Amino acid sequence: MEFETKCLHSGFDPYEFKDNPALPPIYQNTSFLFDSPEHAANLFALKDEGQIYTRIGNTTVSVLEERVARLEEGSGAVAVSSGQAAITLAILGLAGQGDEVIASSYLYGGTYTLFRYTLPRFGIKVKFVDINDLSALKDAINDKTRAIYGEVIGNPSLIPMDIEAIAKVAHSYGIALVVDNTFATPFLVQPIKWGADVIVHSMTKYLSGHGTSIGGIIVESGNFDWKGSGRYPSLIQPDPAYHNLNFWETFGNTAYTNRVRLSLLRDIGPALSPMNAYLILLGIETLHLRMERHSENAKIVAEFLESRDDVSKVFYPGLKSSPYFELAKKYFYRGLFSGMVCFSLKQGRPAGEAFIKNLPLFYHLANVGDARSLVIHPASTTHQQLTLEQLEAAGIDEGFIRLSIGIESIEDIVTAIEKALVSI
Ligand SMILES: Cc1ncc(COP(=O)(O)O)c(C=O)c1O
Incomplete structure (x- = not known):
């Protein structure tokens, strides 16, 4: 499908729903019934696919996740309650205590304070550089670097990132490039084509488009070699927080998406409301x-x-x-x-x-x-x-x-x- 068609159709098949609804129904419920104890056990063990509880997954929210993943041409997506939640979980999916992130100095004020004050309180150090200055970027990289972060066009300086050049530097060190595509949207810029590994959005803005809903989303490109990099043990080793699941072996090119959902969204909890997902989906139809x-x-x-x-x-x-x-x-x-x-x-x-x-x-x-x-x-x-x-x-x-x-x-x-x- 071309971009315009995806805005209206991707991620949703009316015939998969009772009575063939023309728009994604709003699943305004917290939980989903199990067919049997075995079905419940299989869902929790990820042996069966299906919804359990709206904090980690919801049918309306899934349509939105699939639609944005297709628009960005990524392998998967996790929708969350705000753009700030998306940025926070995106980073926590890559970095932990003692790790470092390199961020562009041209950032939205809320992202800047998250990086400058809040993440360091949890032991994640953030270094700010002029992101298009590749030698400054290289100088800031060390063994602890877990992400390079920038906005496709900075808020509010509107300075564009040289995504391709920055991705090349990031990948030469086995580091994931995370970009905020809120201002450009995937209609105007497709960061994954240029090498971005993770995309975040404040869906509050152009995706929703009508000032109705706060929401955020994290999209994985599906192209990053989490194993080859050597910097992301939580994705390639058994995770004790999820009965020793190995995300990379189990999910391959959606390893990161699944860890963000099953571990971080589950434990920290910034879920997107189904009503907001519905309103954002309506917005995307005319993006x-x-x-x-x-x-x-x-x-x-x-x-x-x-x-x-x-x-x-x-x-x-x-x-x-x-x-x-x-x-x-x-x-x-x-x-x-x-x-x-x-x-x-x-x-x-x-x-x-x-x-x-x-x-x-x-x-x-x-x-x-x-x-x-x-x-x-x-x-x-x-x-x-x-x-x-x-x-x-x-x-x-x-x-x-x-x-x-x-x-x-x-x-x-x-x-x-x-x-x-x-x-x-
Ligand atoms: C570029 C950018 N990213 C992220 C955010 C945060 O999004 P939200 O307000 O949905 O948490 C904003 C908010 O203005 C923004 O402009």
Whole structure:
């Protein structure tokens, strides 16, 4: 199936369900009945396939997992309760106490604080580097490195990752590359084709697309040699936490997915609600159409902002003047660069605040990827906890505004932005 068709059909066969429902039913139940004691024992021993308990698996959630796995062209996926849960479990599936992770310095603020403060409290050290600087990346790698992590385009700097080059370095050391594809979505960038091993999403954003549901997902490429690497004993040795199951021998190219589900999701518990899975599945049906319109509108907004004297800098990887245009073109293979546009106002923080106060149409809130246009001032909100130096390392300043361009009429969007700029 082509991408557009997969958005509507993959992972769901109506004829497998009673009465052939046209949409995946919402299995809003915590548990699934066993046919017999033997059936129960076989499900727990993984000898039979089937659902047991919604914390580790649910029929509606499974449709979503299968659909996103197909869209990313991975071998399997685990859906969880938020993007943050996806990132946390993705890392815990690779690293434990005493291990290290190397992360891009261009990250979403929540991911940054997870890496900078929370993971180290559990003994996982995270080193931050300019991820496209391959010699800095190599210098940061040592025997303890268990993952290299970055965002396909950083939030909010919108700097693209050179996925292919970074994957080559990671693989030459037997390290898995984990990427956050939230901002690009698999419609615009297919990280697995370029060598990414694990993909995470905040499905809260473009996948859901309508601001209805918090959700996250972890996708495995199925290409990483967990055994050959030598860095991931928990995947290739008997796991005492799951009656000595050897994930690699049992599941092969979905070893990581199954460990994340059967061990981490089971024990830590950030399950996605079936209702949210249903709403996200509805969102995905129009992902391709929305991403086209988001991208077309965003490009026009970026060009408009570039023409303004009161704007010092525009961040949009699809602008020909962007220093990242060539890099972005390589990965955004449709020539569409998503709906996020950021810019800096010459007059700094007061101008940033005035812009938001005077901007009609846009919703001022802490989300992106909604069908509606959204705006935020990161320095006073999502990135509030960062020092000026940390802000600079994340590629932003105090007059920086993040726009998530919606699918409204482009005339209305540009008129609203112009009005706010004029009123400053
Ligand atoms: C790029 C990126 N990754 C992950 C997250 C976290 O996702 P969630 O809010 O669903 O936990 C966000 C949230 O804004 C994000 O922008």
